Structure formats: C-alpha cells, structure tokens
Amino acid sequence: xxxxxxxxxxxxxxxxxxxxxxxxLGTFMxxxxxxxxxxxxxxxxxxxxxxxxHIDPTAAFIMFAGIFYGAMYGGSTTSxxxxxxxxxxxxxxxxxxxxxxxxxxxAAALCTAAIxxxxxxxxxxxxxxxxxxxxxxxxxxxxxQDYFALMLLAFLSVSVVMGTSKVRGFVSLFxxxxxxxxxxxxxxxxxxxxxxxPDLMDGVEMTVVLVSLFAIxxxxxxxxxxxxxxxxxxxxxGGIWMTKEDWKRSWKPxxxxxxxxxxxxxxPAGGAEIPTFLSYTVERKLTKHPEExxxxxxxxxAGPEAANNASAAGVLVPLLTLGLPTSATxxxxxxxxxxYGLQPGPLLFINSGDLVWGLIASLYVGNLMLLILNLPLAGxxxxxxxxxxxxxxxxxxxxxxxxxxxxxNSWVDLAMMFGVGLMGYAMRVYDFPIAPVLIGLIxxxxxxxxxxxxxxxxxxxxxxxxxxxxxxxxxxxxxxxVTVPAVLHWRRTRKIAQSEDISG
Amino acid sequence: xxxxxxxxxxxxVGWGAIVLLKAAELxxxxxxxxxxxxxxxxxxxxxxxxxxxxxxxQIRQGVxxxxxEAEDVSETHAVSYKALGLSAAACALPxxxxxxxxxxxxxxxxxxxxxxxxxSERWLFNTAIGFVFxxxxxxxxxxxxxxxxxxxxxxxx
Numbered sequence: 001x002x003x004x005x006x007x008x009x010x011x012x013x014x015x016x017x018x019x020x021x022x023x024x025l026g027t028f029m030x031x032x033x034x035x036x037x038x039x040x041x042x043x044x045x046x047x048x049x050x051x052x053x054h055i056d057p058t059a060a061f062i063m064f065a066g067i068f069y070g071a072m073y074g075g076s077t078t079s080x081x082x083x084x085x086x087x088x089x090x091x092x093x094x095x096x097x098x099x100x101x102x103x104x105x106x107a108a109a110l111c112t113a114a115i116x117x118x119x120x121x122x123x124x125x126x127x128x129x130x131x132x133x134x135x136x137x138x139x140x141x142x143x144x145q146d147y148f149a150l151m152l153l154a155f156l157s158v159s160v161v162m163g164t165s166k167v168r169g170f171v172s173l174f175x176x177x178x179x180x181x182x183x184x185x186x187x188x189x190x191x192x193x194x195x196x197x198p199d200l201m202d203g204v205e206m207t208v209v210l211v212s213l214f215a216i217x218x219x220x221x222x223x224x225x226x227x228x229x230x231x232x233x234x235x236x237x238g239g240i241w242m243t244k245e246d247w248k249r250s251w252k253p254x255x256x257x258x259x260x261x262x263x264x265x266x267x268p269a270g271g272a273e274i275p276t277f278l279s280y281t282v283e284r285k286l287t288k289h290p291e292e293x294x295x296x297x298x299x300x301x302a303g304p305e306a307a308n309n310a311s312a313a314g315v316l317v318p319l320l321t322l323g324l325p326t327s328a329t330x331x332x333x334x335x336x337x338x339x340y341g342l343q344p345g346p347l348l349f350i351n352s353g354d355l356v357w358g359l360i361a362s363l364y365v366g367n368l369m370l371l372i373l374n375l376p377l378a379g380x381x382x383x384x385x386x387x388x389x390x391x392x393x394x395x396x397x398x399x400x401x402x403x404x405x406x407x408x409n410s411w412v413d414l415a416m417m418f419g420v421g422l423m424g425y426a427m428r429v430y431d432f433p434i435a436p437v438l439i440g441l442i443x444x445x446x447x448x449x450x451x452x453x454x455x456x457x458x459x460x461x462x463x464x465x466x467x468x469x470x471x472x473x474x475x476x477x478x479x480x481x482v483t484v485p486a487v488l489h490w491r492r493t494r495k496i497a498q499s500e501d502i503s504g
Numbered sequence: 505x506x507x508x509x510x511x512x513x514x515x516x517v518g519w520g521a522i523v524l525l526k527a528a529e530l531x532x533x534x535x536x537x538x539x540x541x542x543x544x545x546x547x548x549x550x551x552x553x554x555x556x557x558x559x560x561x562q563i564r565q566g567v568x569x570x571x572x573e574a575e576d577v578s579e580t581h582a583v584s585y586k587a588l589g590l591s592a593a594a595c596a597l598p599x600x601x602x603x604x605x606x607x608x609x610x611x612x613x614x615x616x617x618x619x620x621x622x623x624s625e626r627w628l629f630n631t632a633i634g635f636v637f638x639x640x641x642x643x644x645x646x647x648x649x650x651x652x653x654x655x656x657x658x659x660x661x
Contacts, residue, residue, distance in 0.1 A: 397595070421595050430569045
C-alpha cells in the first residue's frame, strides 16, 4: 500500500464515529494532563494500559496519540499564562510567552503557540506519512546485528544526552537493564533474578516501574519540598486573534521550528528539549526585533512551540517503523503494542495496516481537534491549576494504585511500587535521569534477542556485530557518542587547569 | 547540595553484586545461541559494580548533586521529613491493607495520608472525599474491566 492509498484508508477508519470519540477523549485528556503538574503523557498512557484490555488496538492507539499530542498543547498554555511549563518541551515557550502575557499580549502568544503547534504537527504528520513506509521497507533488509547496533546506539545516546552526568545516566540505564532481565529467559527457560518469587517469573511489569518512578517518586518528592505559590493568572487582554504583524512574524519561525523538531525528534534521545532550544536560539539570531527578546518576542514563542510539536511526530517514526522508542512516552507506547501482541516494524504496516494508517490519519484529525479545543478554551484549561494540591496528588496516588493493583492483583507489584517509588524519589534528589531506566527495561530484552540471533548467524564470532556496513556505521556512531563528549570534557578541564597554572 | 552521598554508590555496587552472584548460578554460554542465560546478567552486574565505583570516585572529588526542578516545589527546596514520612506511609499502606481490606478502604487511607503530607489536615472531610473518590474509581474501573478485587475482601464482599 503506498502512502496516499494508505492515508485515505486511514481516514476511512479515523473518521468513524467511535474512533473520533476516542481521538477526542485522547486530546481532551492530553490537554488536561499537559496543564496539570505531576502527571505527564507517559504516566497517563501507563495508567490506561489495564483499561485498554477491553478496547480494540486501533481505538486505543488513536487515544494514546491524542494524549501524546495533546500534552504538548496543554504544556504551552500554562507556560504562557503562568510561567509553569507542564512539560520539559515547553520550557523555552515560557521564556518569551509569559513575558508577552505580562505585557497584556497573552492571547496573541496562545494563538501563535496553538497555530504553530497545528502547523508543525500537521507538517510532522505529513513527514511521518511519507517517510514511515520507506523506512519500514528499509527495516526488511535489517539483519539482527543491525538491530542490535541500533539498540546499542539508543542505549548509549539516551544515557549520554539525558541528565547532567554521564555516569548517572549510565547507572540509570543499567538499573533498567537489570530490571529487564528479571523473569524466565525466553531462549532457555531458566529463571533469572527471580529470587524464587513466582510473581517475578513473568518479568517486571513496565507499568509498575513507570508508574512508580513517575507518579510515586514525584509525589514523595513534591510532598517533602512542597511550597505552593497561588497561581498568578495573567489576564487574556488584547483580543484572541493575532494582528497582521504577528502573522508576518510567526510563519517563518513555525516552519523553521518544524524543520528542527521533526528530524531531531526522530533521533534516539533527540527528544523535545534540544529542538526547542535550537529553535529559540536561531530565532533570536534571525529576528528583526532583537530588542524584544527577553521582553516578549512572538518569534520566541512561535518557533519553540512548533519545534516541540514537530518532535512529537518525529518520535513516532522510529517507533512505528523500527520498534525503537526514543523517549519515555514512546517506550510505554511500545509496551502497549506488546500488550496487544503487536511488534512495531515493517510487518506492522503489512499485518496491521488498519491500525497504523488509522493512527496516522487520526493524528491529522487530533491536531485539528486540539486547535479547536485549545484556542477558545485556553482560559478554561488554566482553571485546572486551581485544583487543591492535596487532592490532586492524593488522586494521582489512587490512579497509580488502579494501574498497579489492576495489572495482576499482586502484592509483589505493590512492594515494587514502594521500592521503585523510593528509588524515583532518590533519583530526583540526586539528579539521575529517569528515561534511561525505561529504555533499558524495555529495549534490554529485545537487544538480547537480537544479540543471540546475530551470534547464531555468525556462528559465535563477535565480529558479526560489525559485519554489515550499517551495523559497523551504527557501532562507530555509538562509540563516538560516548567518547567525543568525554574527550572534549577532558580537553576543556586540562585547558582550565593550564590557565590556572599560568595565572597562579 | 554539598553532602557526599556515598550510600548511592554503595547501593549501586551492592545491587550489581547481587545481579552478578545470581548470574553466576546460571550457564554463561550456550551451544546454539552462544551466549547463555547468565551472560547478560553478568555483564550488567559488572557494569553496575564499575559504575558504582566511578560514582564513588566522583562523590569523593566533590561532584555536585543538584536537585531536579519540579512544579509546586518551594524555591529553597527545604525538606519536610514529616511530609516525606506521611507520603511514604501512604505508599506503604497498600502493602498492609490491600489484600485484606480491599481497594476502597486502602485508597481512602492513602488519600488522607497524602492530603496530610500536603498540609491539609481536615481529617474527617478528607476521609469523606477520599472514600467517595475511591468508590467512584473502584466502580468505574471495574465497569471498564480492570480487576480491582472485592469491595471488602475480609467480609467476602
């Protein structure tokens, strides 16, 4: 099926009334959690996993995609009106957006953010529509050693890029890998790290780890350091629509932001932070109104917001075509695919065409819904922030218990919730990144399968891991991802030491 | 933060050692797939031990540990151990009560404890809200097909 036919078929599925309802539910929940603190898209999807047992996979993924996209919109609303970015990708938006709101131009900032998100989301989805099938085709010629090298690259880049310290990034990754090893080894049937506990034979539930790390860790952390300032809402003065001048100053940053967001989002560990930061820097350099930057420049809202949403579409490319998650949300979506017995990759496009194309088409629909939900209703969404914090966090704990107890009514899962929750607390206090734990947990077992396959093909020769041009290239990139920053750091500290010697 | 959290390094090395010990009980190599069930656990165990040692060296060199930013966190990051204790108790409560007293009563308890951790000490009012909220959750998610157990398992309900 070529892209156009696939997409048309997808629309015939996405526009069915019940799927429109799921898309609406997803975008609605996504916007709400984007606004609320303490709960993000990855956690929401994890909490919904037990519910989806009774929903057909197409409907579930349409809803998940709505949550994923919607969270990006919701995050920008609170960044602009309250200077509290709900998601990390909205941090740059807060810089200029909140200034605009304080100058009484909040409506224009919300408008450029929402339309920019729509433009970028739509272009990103177009990119996904036309790029995903050829990349999926490419995956047919991938050999096990290529997959292994790709996963190695994902492991290393996630650990190096995320967080402030590489050692801490790797500790997180290895913790995730060790949790992923728990259970019966699928190749030999032997128990690993189960400590004789029957509940652990099936392995550690992704949902339990994710919910504990995010929701329990966050609740413990925020409760112990709680200090709430009453939200200081900036009035939505100055009309809802942008002026002609605003449009003129916004459309180029939208496109440039999309250009940064989509490809970087598709890279392992690309995420939303780097493209939004890049977009902000570039807009600051290119603007004709440099004096406005820092005081509410519309370009500084339009660019990063577009980059943020385009990266969300980018993340879906490696997830759907190669089964490679590059963010925490993508990791939990991969877990959802596995729950349904589906494996993202080229075969997904062939065996589950309805699902993939329905999902892609629903992204167009969801984007439009989000524009309608967000533009006129921004003021209403912000009201969510007035929910009293004691009840918000207590509610989050109860939802977490639904997610964890609902998986298999296991006491061991509850104990794990407590243990991993405390770990999540310590990780926040001592600044360990959380995403590598999840990537290690979900990709670790997959990498082991590919490693065994590759070795079986190569008859035990370890050189098999660099035996194809692609695997050699990926292993080389993985090597440089780790070594180049280390060498640069070493040279920089040596220079500083030398200059201190000279001045001393 | 200027403290030296050697316990994290010790914990990492300790968990790595447990993984290594457990891996040593398994065959490392295999005839067909070449690597056995114990190979990867051994590698991960070695990795954790080495990373723990590197972390210890970094801590000794005085590497700073900055707390992560989060919403609703006070600017000074001042720690209230009472609130931490209350919220940790809320997370531990299900271990004691979930199998016997069931979802609704457990969640009501958790609700009250978390609310107290966030400085809301209207115990009666919070218990009432927590109870109603827990019943609604239990009922709605049961309708959606999530198995959350009986209303009061001890009484067989």
